[in-house]
Amino acid sequence: MAITIIGLDIAKLVFHAACCNEHGKLVQKKTLKRAAVLSFFTNMPSCIVAIEACATAHYWAREIERCGHTVKLIPPQYVKAFLVGNKNDYNDALAIAVAARQHHIRVVNANTIEQQDNQALHKARQLAIRQRTAVCNQIRGLAAEYGICISRSVSAVRQNIMVWLSDECTELSVLFKQLLFQLKEQLNMLDVSIGVFDEMINVTSKENAICQRLQSIPGVGPMIASAYFNEVGNGSAYRKGRDVSASLGLVPKQHSSGGKDVLLGISKRGNSYLRCLLVQGAKAVVSRAKKKEDKLSSWINHLVKTRGHNRACVAYANKIARMAWAITVNDTEYSAI
Incomplete structure (x- = not known):
């Protein structure tokens, strides 16, 4: 046959x-x-x-x-x-x-070359950030062996390492200062790499019509727009905006039985990188909504008051994903009502 x-x-x-x-x-x-x-x-x-x-x-x-x-x-x-x-x-x-052969199983759309190129940029940037974090942790750990403890931020490492390398610092040996200088050079190289990747992502976002429209949504910049385009593409693989937010793990997990509906926290399925970016973008909008009186800010402020700050951030991240799908498939821009 x-x-x-x-x-x-x-x-x-x-x-x-x-x-x-x-x-x-x-x-x-x-x-x-x-x-x-x-x-x-x-x-x-x-x-x-x-x-x-x-x-x-x-x-x-x-x-x-x-x-x-x-x-x-x-x-x-x-x-x-x-x-x-x-x-x-x-x-x-x-x-x-x-x-x-199962009709109820949804398939994944094949990425275009443009999506794959953008995805490679984000992956390379993530790697550089992880490497920078590792170098900073190495510097902090080595300094702690000499009785020097600093905070965990990258800026704190940059500031303190310059002090340690100066002639006024007599607590550290010449050999250890030479080692710190090499680690500082690694840190500077990674900073340059991250800056280059950021610029490349900004350029590709400007050249992509979908990314430009997505950036009209409050809380969405070139990084989020590019990552969203990599994951969702033109949106044709999804029937509605809720399907997008569900695929990103931004909807409640369900554990229902016997006709009794039980909703838990968000499922955290799908692309954790994009979900993280959406929540970060939502936090920026939620933190500034308290000083505004437009319809979106009023909705956010009501959520903050009734459900708390963190839940409001996740709820708005969910809303961003749904609005982004509508903007993508309808070839429109965000319009505040």
């Missing part, structure tokens, strides 16, 4: 394909070397190719779509439920194919 769906378990070098017919029955199993993947799909009749949405999946989705197939990227957490028997590559591929 004709093959209608292929579950592809991707890897670095060796790929495994489970080919199924329209009834979901396994017809063929195939082991593919990396170099032979695209030629295999070029020679196959058009069908649905299901891939787990993991590392390199977006690249393979774009390439396989060029071969004339329809690609479905399945979230990994939904594939696990359909794995039967021991875990191996063929069983994984078959589980991916079975999961792709």
Whole structure:
């Protein structure tokens, strides 16, 4: 019988394909070397190719779509439920194919090259920030061994290290000062790298029409707009704004049974980096709302009064995600009422 769906378990070098017919029955199993993947799909009749949405999946989705197939990227957490028997590559591929047949499972849209470029910028910036934090902690830890304790901020490290390196500081040895000088140079290099990444993100945001419209929302700057575009794209993968906020973990977790609805704290699912940025942007707006009287500020101030500052920040972060989706799909800008 004709093959209608292929579950592809991707890897670095060796790929495994489970080919199924329209009834979901396994017809063929195939082991593919990396170099032979695209030629295999070029020679196959058009069908649905299901891939787990993991590392390199977006690249393979774009390439396989060029071969004339329809690609479905399945979230990994939904594939696990359909794995039967021991875990191996063929069983994984078959589980991916079975999961792709379930109409209630939402698929992931393949990232465009522009989204992937922007995502790489954010990842590189995150790495530089983590490295800077590690260098600062190293400096603080070494200084503590000499009886010198300072606060944990990066600015405190910058200020104190200049004092320690000065000739007036006689508490530290010459060798240790040489070591501190090298660490200071590392810190300066990382500061420069972070500044370069920030500028690149600002430039790409200015060149992207969606990012420009998103920045009309209070609390959304180039960083948040760029990260939101990387995750959501043009918004076509979502039916409504609440689906976006739910995918980012900004809606309550539910634990209901027997007709009794129980709502807990936010689920914290999805992209934790974007969720963190949205909450930070929301905090900036909430902290300034107390001095304003417009409709949005009145809504925020009422939430702060009845539910507390932190819940109000999360609620507004949820609202940002929903408004951003509406702005993205409707090709409009934020308009205060």
